[in-house]
Amino acid sequence: MASQVTFIGAGNMASAIFGGMIDGGYPADAITATSPDETLLAPLHERYGIQTQTDNAAAVANADVVVLAVKPQIMHDVCSGLRDAVQARKPLIVSVAAGLTAETLDEWLGGGLAVIRCMPNTPSLVGAGASGLYANARVSDDQRQLATTLLEAVGIVEWVDDESLLEAVTAISGSGPAYFFLVFEALEEAGKRLGLPAESARRLALQTGFGAARMAQQSEFDPARLKRNVMSPGGTTERAIQTFEDGGLRELFDKATDACALRAREMAEELGKKH
Missing domain, CATH: 3.40.50.720 (NAD(P)-binding Rossmann-like Domain)
Known part of the structure; x- marks a missing residue:
């Protein structure tokens, strides 16, 4: 039953x-x-x-x-x-x-x-x-x-x-969908700036994100290896990835997720103190 x-x-x-x-x-x-x-x-x-x-x-x-x-x-x-x-x-x-x-x-x-x-x-x-x-x-x-x-x-x-690790969960998966929506938004805007029609830019950005996630879930390789597999030496993807790396994208993700986890901790303290 x-x-x-x-x-x-x-x-x-x-x-x-x-x-x-x-x-x-x-x-x-x-x-x-x-x-x-x-x-x-x-x-x-x-x-x-x-x-x-x-x-x-x-x-x-x-x-x-x-x-x-x-x-x-x-x-x-x-x-x-x-x-x-x-x-x-x-x-x-x-x-x-x-x-x-x-x-x-x-x-x-x-x-x-x-x-x-x-x-x-x-x-x-x-x-x-x-x-x-x-x-x-x-x-x-x-x-x-x-x-x-x-x-x-x-x-x-x-x-x-450890219950405190739920703050890390919040920073990665709880708030994480918004990070990807931001990437989709930025890619769509970039596509339009490069001359694509708005609808095409959105469809291409969303399907690319969906396809990359499915590929990463089903692959025997980790994301770092999958990224390298797309990058030909001296090619277009390598140039784009290097631009992201030079721009401090990894450090920005660290700062954003740290800020998210800290806010989760603050909210827990605020809610607990109210009663």
Whole structure:
């Protein structure tokens, strides 16, 4: 019998996860999603066949897993409303909210709980996500496997043993899609400047990024070797890559990801201090 999974929050990330679960064969009647907005829930019930509920506490009464999928700014109030029901049931808690530590969530929910923090990214919305997961000491092996199953419904999963490494996950995959969107934007603008029609420049840039990622995933070689394979001595690609290297592109990536990880750490401290 499938574990009962309740999603507190029914926004884009929650619907991406349970939609992926259902596409992968998870029974829809074992999934519940909550929202204070009935008009949001009705289409989800219609489309996916899941159970819906406006009462968060009632929705977790029989849950084996509770996925917290609300904004960090309202998480304290949501957890306060769930505390009694969660303490009665002791489900696995999975949070996809950025910045809030496992210890903070456990404290807000009354303590003594198995808590998993997840840092997904926006490509999860199209089934191509990359999620970093951390489990506190109360999480069992079976619960870790269950969380893996949930998140693999929308992409790949990487576990970290140190919670602070979720800041690195944020810097690489959590915020990473925006870095690639910036590259696509820059390539499109460069293509137009070189004379290509706007639509052609965009299609070529996007397909090139997609093709390079697929090639890198499927190749036996690492990205450095794949890059060298495109570079003929004295050729066009070598000239372009040398320009990037001379311009300090690697150092710029280091500075950007360091800044991202630092901001993730600051946000965690800010959110934890508010209550």
